[in-house]
Amino acid sequence: xxxxxxxxxxxxxxxxxxxxxxxxxxxxxxxxxxxxxxxxxxxxxxxxxxxxxxxxxxxxxxxxxxxxxxxxxxxxxxxxxxxxxxxxxxxxxxxxxxxxxxxxxxxxxxxxxxxxxxxxxxxxxxxxxxxxxxxxxxxxxxxxxxxxxxxxxxxxxxxxxxxxxxxxxxxxxxxxxxxxxxxxxxxxxxxxxxxxxxxxxxxxxxxxxxxxxxxx
Amino acid sequence: xxxxxxxxxxxxxxxxxxxxxxxxxxxxxxxxxxxxxxxxxxxxxxxxxxxxxxxxxxxxxxxxxxxxxxxxxxxxxxxxxxxxxxxxxxxxxxxxxxxxxxxxxxxxxxxxxxxxxxxxxxxxxxxxxxxxxxxxxxxxxxxxxxxxxxxxxxxxxxxxxxxxxxxxxxxxxxxxxxxxxxxxxxxxxxxxxxxxxxxxxxxxxxxxxxxxxxxxxxxxxxxxxxxxxxxxxxxxxxxxxxxxxxxxxxxxxxxxxxxxxxxxxxxxxxxxxxxxxxxxxxxxxxxxxxxxxxxxxxxxxxxxxxxxxxxxxxxxxxxxxxxxxxxxxxxxxxxxxxxxxxxxxxxxxxxxxxxxxxxxxxxxxxxxxxxxxxxxxxxxxxxxxxxxxxxxxxxxxxxxxxxxxxxxxxxxxxxxxxxxxxxxxxxxxxxxxxxxxxxxxxxxxxxxxxxxxxxxxxxxxxxxxxxxxxxxxxxxxxxxxxxxxxxxxxxxxxxxxxxxxxxxxxxxxxxxxxxxxxxxxxxxxxxxxxxxxxxxxxxxxxxxxxxxxxxxxxxxxxxxxx
Numbered sequence: 001x002x003x004x005x006x007x008x009x010x011x012x013x014x015x016x017x018x019x020x021x022x023x024x025x026x027x028x029x030x031x032x033x034x035x036x037x038x039x040x041x042x043x044x045x046x047x048x049x050x051x052x053x054x055x056x057x058x059x060x061x062x063x064x065x066x067x068x069x070x071x072x073x074x075x076x077x078x079x080x081x082x083x084x085x086x087x088x089x090x091x092x093x094x095x096x097x098x099x100x101x102x103x104x105x106x107x108x109x110x111x112x113x114x115x116x117x118x119x120x121x122x123x124x125x126x127x128x129x130x131x132x133x134x135x136x137x138x139x140x141x142x143x144x145x146x147x148x149x150x151x152x153x154x155x156x157x158x159x160x161x162x163x164x165x166x167x168x169x170x171x172x173x174x175x176x177x178x179x180x181x182x183x184x185x186x187x188x189x190x191x192x193x194x195x196x197x198x199x200x201x202x203x204x205x206x207x208x209x210x211x212x213x214x215x216x
Numbered sequence: 217x218x219x220x221x222x223x224x225x226x227x228x229x230x231x232x233x234x235x236x237x238x239x240x241x242x243x244x245x246x247x248x249x250x251x252x253x254x255x256x257x258x259x260x261x262x263x264x265x266x267x268x269x270x271x272x273x274x275x276x277x278x279x280x281x282x283x284x285x286x287x288x289x290x291x292x293x294x295x296x297x298x299x300x301x302x303x304x305x306x307x308x309x310x311x312x313x314x315x316x317x318x319x320x321x322x323x324x325x326x327x328x329x330x331x332x333x334x335x336x337x338x339x340x341x342x343x344x345x346x347x348x349x350x351x352x353x354x355x356x357x358x359x360x361x362x363x364x365x366x367x368x369x370x371x372x373x374x375x376x377x378x379x380x381x382x383x384x385x386x387x388x389x390x391x392x393x394x395x396x397x398x399x400x401x402x403x404x405x406x407x408x409x410x411x412x413x414x415x416x417x418x419x420x421x422x423x424x425x426x427x428x429x430x431x432x433x434x435x436x437x438x439x440x441x442x443x444x445x446x447x448x449x450x451x452x453x454x455x456x457x458x459x460x461x462x463x464x465x466x467x468x469x470x471x472x473x474x475x476x477x478x479x480x481x482x483x484x485x486x487x488x489x490x491x492x493x494x495x496x497x498x499x500x501x502x503x504x505x506x507x508x509x510x511x512x513x514x515x516x517x518x519x520x521x522x523x524x525x526x527x528x529x530x531x532x533x534x535x536x537x538x539x540x541x542x543x544x545x546x547x548x549x550x551x552x553x554x555x556x557x558x559x560x561x562x563x564x565x566x567x568x569x570x571x572x573x574x575x576x577x578x579x580x581x582x583x584x585x586x587x588x589x590x591x592x593x594x595x596x597x598x599x600x601x602x603x604x605x606x607x608x609x610x611x612x613x614x615x616x617x618x619x620x621x622x623x624x625x626x627x628x629x630x631x632x633x634x635x636x637x638x639x640x641x642x643x644x645x646x647x648x649x650x651x652x653x654x655x656x657x658x659x660x661x662x663x664x665x666x667x668x669x670x671x672x673x674x675x676x677x678x679x680x681x682x683x684x685x686x687x688x689x690x691x692x693x694x695x696x697x698x699x700x701x702x703x704x705x706x707x708x709x710x711x712x713x714x715x716x717x718x719x720x721x722x723x724x725x726x727x728x729x730x731x732x733x734x735x736x737x738x739x740x741x742x743x744x745x746x747x748x749x750x751x752x753x754x755x756x757x758x759x760x761x762x763x764x765x766x767x768x769x770x771x772x773x774x775x776x777x778x
Binding site for chain 2: 189204206
């Protein structure tokens with residue numbers, strides 16, 4: 001029984017850690033290219049590539065719904081809108097060129113400072129003394145031990161579990177889809193957030209009309 | 217109530233075709249705000265609310281502090297709506313003053329085209345239908361922000377509030393400066409929202425918690441149990457969030473946008489933008505700082521010390537840069553920054569007395585700032601009938617929306633309208649902290665709270681900067697009272713008679729002529745006089761306010777009794 005479950009997990013949720021690294025590298029490359037490229041249209045195309053890449057990452061990690069909606073919203077709507085606007089407003093590329101490199105040290109300094117501060121905060125860097133990681137580590141160890149006792153004859157079990165997403169433990173309790181989960185949460189306990197965000201959207205619509213309407 | 221009135225207004229806005237009915241919408245807004253005040257006053261059970269009750273499964277909460285600040289926000293936005301709800305000037309005629317005539321006869325003006333350019337000169341604020349609607353969106357956002365007790369609802373409501381504010385700034389589309397100011401505001405506000413979001417995401421990634429209550433519990437327990445090793449990264453997250461908030465309230469290291477924005481947008485909008493956002497965010501910070509004060513980064517350095525740094529910088533920058541300003545709204549922006557320094561100081565100390573002084577300072581500063589801006593608007597209205605000889609003043613950008621822009625435009629204003637000049641003087645003295653006025657007591661309370669907790673250096677800085685800032689307040693007073701003015705009354709208006717007919721049951725009874733004595737309309741003058749009298753006469757009945765602030769701060773500190 002458990003064997004089947006693990007196999008199932010391997011097919012749907014599991015991923016090789018190397019793929020994630022490859023995706024990280026590609027997305028960093030796309031991000032840099034988005035900033036560096038002179039032509040705004042090319043830059044937007046790289047942005048689209050970045051979005052697709054990250055959507056793939058999300059799907060691989062297990063957030064299927066978020067990944068799909070990422071493609072739908074960002075790639076399908078926002079970036080295409082960017083592309084259309086850029087094609088419509090006819091920017092000359094020569095205006096965008098700047099010859100000064102004075103701001104590079106500042107940029108490097110900012111990035112280093114930011115990374116120094118944030119790097120302390122990111123949970124992955126503090127593998128040993130955070131509450132969450134220690135909790136999750138202990139949880140997964142217990143899990144491993146149990147499995148080891150039950151399936152001593154299985155080869156390479158620890159290796160296989162290592163790439164299952166250990167922190168999203170709730171998905172392994174009950175196997176329901178993400179859309180169901182999101183719907184369950186959004187329409188029950190967090191329904192007020194839904195209302196507030198709908199009010200924000202209403203405000204955005206009204207505001208766009210107010211700013212652009214032709215007054216008599 | 218707010219939401220339903222928003223929808224009603226939206227519907228009627230969409231259906232109405234006439235642009236000149238905007239004034240009526242403002243009046244409807246005033247009525248709705250009265251009802252909101254009544255509702256939140258009705259819910260203010262200080263004994264039962266105790267430390268606060270969670271609403272909507274803990275996403276929001278209500279306590280006496282939130283209720284009181286709701287009422288404050290409603291009152292202030294009511295007074296701001298009052299500026300657009302009524303026409304700014306009126307004509308007085310002694311023949312038409314008796315009650316019987318007022319009640320039973322109707323007045324009809326005979327159209328006179330040569331005059332109408334000046335007399336019927338309407339600001340753009342009377343043609344924007346959606347102004348009240350936007351205001352209501354913003355008020356909804358700030359009310360929700362004050363009473364939110366969950367990180368995500370904080371973010372949602374702060375976004376609701378700030379989108380409304382950006383739109384409000386951009387609403388006067390005919391003026392170039394207000395559009396550019398709105399764009400600045402939008403970009404920097406978006407940046408600060410990113411900071412807030414990053415902080416929230418890091419907190420969630422580290423603790424897996426978005427409820428503020430459980431967040432506080434985890435922090436304070438972890439601080440006791442594990443020698444503060446667990447929580448080393450939490451202060452950084454909180455710092456990121458508070459950087460976002462400081463951006464939004466334009467405290468010192470992040471203040472660069474506020475003078476430009478305040479200067480660019482019309483004065484009526486400036487009033488709203490400068491006050492409402494600060495009240496809501498500072499109240500939220502009060503809650504946040506109070507409950508996370510005991511988290512230390514190292515053994516003696518809690519994250520609120522960074523707020524103290526921001527307060528020190530605000531004090532210094534607000535006063536010193538304010539000295540060089542010659543545009544009056546930029547000056548007000550810098551004075552706001554220095555006053556924020558005082559408020560942040562009181563916030564950071566976090567003792568019973570300092571929280572009391574913080575609440576008092578916030579209330580009194582919002583009221584007197586409101587008074588200062590309303591006075592600017594009123595002075596602008598009262599100068600419509602005058603011709604300015606000074607050439608420099610004639611080619612100011614965007615003169616229709618914010619008529620008073622330079623301090624030198626106020627030269628000798630005392631000789632034109634002495635009462636308005638006196639009121640402005642009283643308000644400025646209250647800013648500067650001259651003893652019998654309200655601002656003095658607020659500063660005194662902050663300083664005594666700071667001294668009690670041993671913050672001697674920053675108290676010294678506070679005293680020094682408030683002395684320095686008195687220089688520029690007194691400079692305005694000096695230009696108003698002792699300089700000669702360059703205004704002349706319009707010749708056309710001097711011997712102008714405005715014909716009007718008095719009708720009784722559609723029969724012409726009498727024909728009278730108004731001479732061109734324009735007075736400020738009673739809505740403006742009543743608002744100004746009430747606010748000025750509050751500032752002036754606070755020392756005679758301070759008990760109510762002080763007791764209220766005292767009760768609120770004690771409630772925050774005493775653990776729940778039930």
